[in-house]
Amino acid sequence: MTNELVPELHDIGKLIDKKELSKEIPAFRAASHWFKDIDLGSENMPHPETLTWLGVIGHHSLKYLHSPPKTLQKYSFDSITLLARLQIADHFASSTSRVLEEQIEEEKGIQISGWNAFDTDTVQTIWNTSMIKLSGLPINNRKEVYQLLKYLQTDPDYVDLITKSKYGNFLTEIPEEKGFPRNVTSLKTHLELTGKVYRILEQSIGINPSAKSITYRGDEKKSAKEAENKWAFRLARCTVTFPQHPSRAHDLGIFLRLSQLMEEMEKDDHVLMHTLDRLWLFLPVEEGTPLDTVLKPLLDDGFIIEADVAEKELKGLDPGIFDKPGKEFKQYVLYPELPDKIKPPICELCQMRPGSMQVEKGGVYEQLCPVCAGFRSFSEEQHRFNRLGGEWEKSGIPVAWVKISLDYAVLPDILRGLFEKYIREKDKTIPGEEIDSLVRELRYTALMADFTRDYQTLLSSFYRTICKNWQVEDIGGDHPELLIIPVKEKGQAFLIADAFVEVFHQIFPECESASPVSISISISNAKYPFFEHWRNMEEPVNAINIQVLNRAKIQLSIPGYIELRNLKLEKSFRSSSKLHHAIAIKERTGSELLQKIDFLEDLHSIPELLKSHIEKGYSIDTILGYQKIADIGGQS
Amino acid sequence: MSLLEYEISADILLIGERIKKGTFRPVLPEIAGNGYRPLPYSTATGALREYLSLRFDAPVHAAGYLTGGQVETLVISPRDNVTGVSKLPITIQYLTGVKGKLFILINEHTVKLETEFDMVMGGMRYKGMGLCRLKRIPAPPVNKKEGILLTRIPVEALTYFGIELSTDKYTDYNRGYLFKPTSETGGVYVKSLFEGSEVEGPGFLLGGEKCV
Numbered sequence: 001m002t003n004e005l006v007p008e009l010h011d012i013g014k015l016i017d018k019k020e021l022s023k024e025i026p027a028f029r030a031a032s033h034w035f036k037d038i039d040l041g042s043e044n045m046p047h048p049e050t051l052t053w054l055g056v057i058g059h060h061s062l063k064y065l066h067s068p069p070k071t072l073q074k075y076s077f078d079s080i081t082l083l084a085r086l087q088i089a090d091h092f093a094s095s096t097s098r099v100l101e102e103q104i105e106e107e108k109g110i111q112i113s114g115w116n117a118f119d120t121d122t123v124q125t126i127w128n129t130s131m132i133k134l135s136g137l138p139i140n141n142r143k144e145v146y147q148l149l150k151y152l153q154t155d156p157d158y159v160d161l162i163t164k165s166k167y168g169n170f171l172t173e174i175p176e177e178k179g180f181p182r183n184v185t186s187l188k189t190h191l192e193l194t195g196k197v198y199r200i201l202e203q204s205i206g207i208n209p210s211a212k213s214i215t216y217r218g219d220e221k222k223s224a225k226e227a228e229n230k231w232a233f234r235l236a237r238c239t240v241t242f243p244q245h246p247s248r249a250h251d252l253g254i255f256l257r258l259s260q261l262m263e264e265m266e267k268d269d270h271v272l273m274h275t276l277d278r279l280w281l282f283l284p285v286e287e288g289t290p291l292d293t294v295l296k297p298l299l300d301d302g303f304i305i306e307a308d309v310a311e312k313e314l315k316g317l318d319p320g321i322f323d324k325p326g327k328e329f330k331q332y333v334l335y336p337e338l339p340d341k342i343k344p345p346i347c348e349l350c351q352m353r354p355g356s357m358q359v360e361k362g363g364v365y366e367q368l369c370p371v372c373a374g375f376r377s378f379s380e381e382q383h384r385f386n387r388l389g390g391e392w393e394k395s396g397i398p399v400a401w402v403k404i405s406l407d408y409a410v411l412p413d414i415l416r417g418l419f420e421k422y423i424r425e426k427d428k429t430i431p432g433e434e435i436d437s438l439v440r441e442l443r444y445t446a447l448m449a450d451f452t453r454d455y456q457t458l459l460s461s462f463y464r465t466i467c468k469n470w471q472v473e474d475i476g477g478d479h480p481e482l483l484i485i486p487v488k489e490k491g492q493a494f495l496i497a498d499a500f501v502e503v504f505h506q507i508f509p510e511c512e513s514a515s516p517v518s519i520s521i522s523i524s525n526a527k528y529p530f531f532e533h534w535r536n537m538e539e540p541v542n543a544i545n546i547q548v549l550n551r552a553k554i555q556l557s558i559p560g561y562i563e564l565r566n567l568k569l570e571k572s573f574r575s576s577s578k579l580h581h582a583i584a585i586k587e588r589t590g591s592e593l594l595q596k597i598d599f600l601e602d603l604h605s606i607p608e609l610l611k612s613h614i615e616k617g618y619s620i621d622t623i624l625g626y627q628k629i630a631d632i633g634g635q636s
Numbered sequence: 637m638s639l640l641e642y643e644i645s646a647d648i649l650l651i652g653e654r655i656k657k658g659t660f661r662p663v664l665p666e667i668a669g670n671g672y673r674p675l676p677y678s679t680a681t682g683a684l685r686e687y688l689s690l691r692f693d694a695p696v697h698a699a700g701y702l703t704g705g706q707v708e709t710l711v712i713s714p715r716d717n718v719t720g721v722s723k724l725p726i727t728i729q730y731l732t733g734v735k736g737k738l739f740i741l742i743n744e745h746t747v748k749l750e751t752e753f754d755m756v757m758g759g760m761r762y763k764g765m766g767l768c769r770l771k772r773i774p775a776p777p778v779n780k781k782e783g784i785l786l787t788r789i790p791v792e793a794l795t796y797f798g799i800e801l802s803t804d805k806y807t808d809y810n811r812g813y814l815f816k817p818t819s820e821t822g823g824v825y826v827k828s829l830f831e832g833s834e835v836e837g838p839g840f841l842l843g844g845e846k847c848v
Contacts, residue, residue: 243812245653245662247660286805290805291806292805292806306808307806330806330808331808331834332806332807332808333807333808333809333810333811334806335811338811338827339827340791340826340827341824341825341826341827342813342824342825343824343825344822344823344824344825346813346825351653351812351813351825352812352813529660529662529727531662532662535665550709
């Protein structure tokens with residue numbers, strides 16, 4: 001029993017199939033998911049007497065804002081504070097910016113004639129519209145409702161709901177809102193975001209009991225709507241970087257530690273979503289919660305954080321704010337504590353702290369700071385990267401550094417496009433202005449959190465595929481974003497990319513032409529300094545980026561890559577000479593025109609080159625890069 | 637602020653970061669957005685003091701940036717001076733076909749600089765690297781603007797260039813350390829502002845807006 005309001009349970013009523021249930025209990029036909037106008041007593045139903053139940057029935061109603069039910073008077077609490085926080089959190093975590101008061105009074109949205117036909121009980125994943133989902137809501141008869149209410153009487157918490165109850169599995173399948181076109185985010189993501197935001201508001205929003213108002217930074221408001229319109233909070237989009245130049249295999253302990261820290265920070269309610277090196281924070285203003293306090297675990301370990309911080313009233317605070325023309329946010333770079341002077345030696349890896357520790361390996365002495373030495377020890381203790389620094393280095397076989405990334409900067413724009421496409425495909429007659437209005441209403445936090453979850457599924461699936469086929473070193477965790485794979489056969493780089501494309505197609509098929517997810521594969525011998533690879537992997541140019549350092553490179557969209565693969569140019573031996581000649585012409589003359597003229601001469605005699613360059617439009621550099629990469633693998 | 641502006645050119649130049657793992661010395665990184673590389677205050681002032689035969693602590697203030705140059709790699713195997721035995725091979729990155737700009741504040745020492753001269757700068761001079769040709773061009777206007785710093789300057793030297801640091805708790809400065817000699821043979825590392833920092837300062841050291 002929690003004896004608290006558990007915000008993640010506020011929408012539990014959405015598991016009810018009203019249409020089916022109303023066949024047994026007619027009162028549910030017109031009921032809302034907050035049990036409006038349902039007399040549980042007259043239906044011989046259990047009546048939960050918990051603060052969580054107050055959240056269920058009160059989060060869309062003004063009725064209980066100042067007068068909680070008599071059954072809850074045994075608790076000492078202020079109804080307005082709990083419900084106002086919940087209402088604000090609920091709205092922030094929803095996929096639509098419909099005004100709060102509409103939501104409070106009744107469940108209505110933009111109703112356009114004929115659209116109820118597109119309402120669904122299952123979430124419509126706009127980046128994977130063909131995904132098969134569970135059918136039917138779990139609570140569709142009297143007995144199930146009874147069991148639900150009995151369950152709620154036990155005053156469970158969210159962990160219990162997810163791990164022990166029979167309801168947890170449905171939450172990713174059910175939409176936050178059934179009504180088209182808002183049925184695009186999962187109830188689970190909405191509940192979890194609501195929970196996080198609620199707990200942040202719990203620390204920030206107080207009460208003035210005599211005035212029956214809620215307070216924030218000395219300001220008072222009478223309702224959630226007023227608070228939303230006036231009170232400023234912050235949304236921060238952060239990138240974690242590091243000053244180190246990893247030289248030895250065990251210096252990659254920095255990624256092990258970063259992965260570990262990010263998993264720990266996930267539990268912090270300020271963290272809305274994250275990848276290996278990106279995170280989103282929700283915070284009160286600086287005086288309420290300093291930004292560097294939330295980021296302290298990362299700063300204490302020597303990481304540097306680039307933060308874009310938007311401060312705005314809650315109503316307008318959404319990830320889309322970072323896209324808008326006219327910068328509505330500030331950019332900061334947060335560093336750990338830095339001394340004004342450092343007496344030599346300075347740490348050779350990070351060059352930010354005294355190199356107070358002398359470390360010897362293989363006759364080479366290095367001066368490291370405790371932080372960098374710590375990353376190395378961490379990796380050694382975990383027995384990670386031993387093959388990279390051992391047998392792979394000795395064997396002379398090239399290694400592929402594989403990084404998968406999610407670009408949050410472009411994600412809102414891509415989601416916007418997918419949302420529009422979703423609407424148009426369902427209703428081709430809808431006027432453009434109405435679509436624009438719906439798109440303007442769209443809020444991105446929940447959608448992006450859903451996308452991040454599917455991204456993590458992609459990482460796990462890709463990792464399993466790689467492990468089945470090849471040896472791999474990774475940075476740990478359930479969904480590692482950085483892998484190292486020895487390239488033991490020619491063309492293996494393309495097999496790795498093919499595996500990525502296959503998994504991508506299963507999870508994000510609608511994103512193939514414009515993908516916020518990319519793979520970077522960078523190949524060299526094992527000794528080559530990692531940070532040369534990292535410089536390229538940090539900023540991927542396209543969805544598929546494959547390079548052999550200092551020798552060849554291709555950067556293509558997913559459709560472009562698939563088409564290039566289908567041309568099977570690795571089998572075309574005659575083309576190699578012609579391609580090399582054309583490249584040499586350009587290097588000698590600096591003229592693309594002369595290169596083109598040389599290349600086009602007798603091109604018809606090599607049909608595969610003619611097709612790839614003229615018909616498909618691949619550049620000479622890309623075609624030659626493809627052939628060179630296809631030749632890499634195994635002993636050189 | 638009175639200053640001299642020079643165009644720099646060099647066939648081979650090694651201005652790199654400190655050696656890693658005892659076996660790799662990378663060249664200074666490109667600045668995002670324009671492909672330039674910083675020519676740090678410490679490198680520039682050290683070279684100028686040497687050229688002018690000045691003490692380690694003689695007041696010289698200079699910084700700049702490289703606008704062009706190709707990165708090449710070389711593996712060398714230094715020998716122990718006593719035994720003649722090869723030590724571990726070192727891979728170094730250097731630049732060829734270098735072009736850049738150097739800005740030197742005028743004082744009693746630097747006023748003597750010729751309109752054209754050759755000066756050695758950077759590392760591996762014994763291998764023939766580092767000979768730079770400096771050619772004076774008309775000095776730029778000293779107008780203050782907001783922009784991206786294109787070089788590296790110690791915090792304590794920023795005021796010489798008319799750059800003031802914000803006292804806000806959070807800034808978007810890129811920070812690091814540069815070497816400052818404190819004797820003929822030694823020195824300390826001092827906190828410095830690195831390229832990419834958004835500052836208000838003289839336009840000649842700044843680039844356009846930071847990419848969002």
